Amino acid sequence: MSADHEQHPLFMPLVFVGGLIFGFGLAFSHMAQPEIVLTFLQFADFGLLFVMFGAAVVTGITFFGVKLVRSDAPLTGTPYSRRLKTLDRNVVVGGGIFGVGWGLSGICPGAAYASLGIGNVIILYGIAGMFVGAYLQGYWRSALLESDSAATAAD
Template identity: 60%
Template structure:
């Protein structure tokens, strides 16, 4: 398979995965922010079963795939483990994400699914997520250029 065909196959798999993910969120009712808020207020524990079910399926697929295949079927890349350091950025980012999720009941994946089921006001939340990510990128770039300047002058 050529690299162009592999790229198209990868994109098709990504779109298909997103379609299945969104459909699953919509069917389970998790695309509705009020359901998520009920979970966060300990009134409805359905979300834990949806997330737990997804985690179990993912764990099984990864365990089987890495045991029986030496390369990823679509990209043909070798299976590797990407380790993310548990640093201050993970804690701060997680806390900010959690506050936003708790205030709005909107998680990024569920927001797109919510839009798909006709919740058009969710576009405000999606726009806010994009603006927040863009603002973080600007701050990170400015901090990075400041740190680079400081290290080159000393």
């Protein structure tokens, strides 16, 4: 967000409410249960496809329809624009690690928090693993950037 746009006071409460609705939807559709997700990954139950399809339809309508009505976000004032990310080594490796973690735990990060809400406290091990992995990645990335800047300064 640029400095010339003031954030609306309802922005964070609405993000919180959106997260609650998302978590309720995951719990209601049973996608906050790792056992259900693992049956999908083992090609035994394709219910997750319907959940993802429904989410894709709502997202598609929102992303394309809202731009017809508004040119900027109502709560932040920032203009709508596409964020293009290049497909590089970091994206591929990060996506692979994310996918392996999802397959091993049977749940993605957003659904892990919703899983806590339905009483699955054992998922705290998975959430702790996500935090440790994110910390290690940040530490590794910082060390790489520092070594690159030190090598550039030495030249």
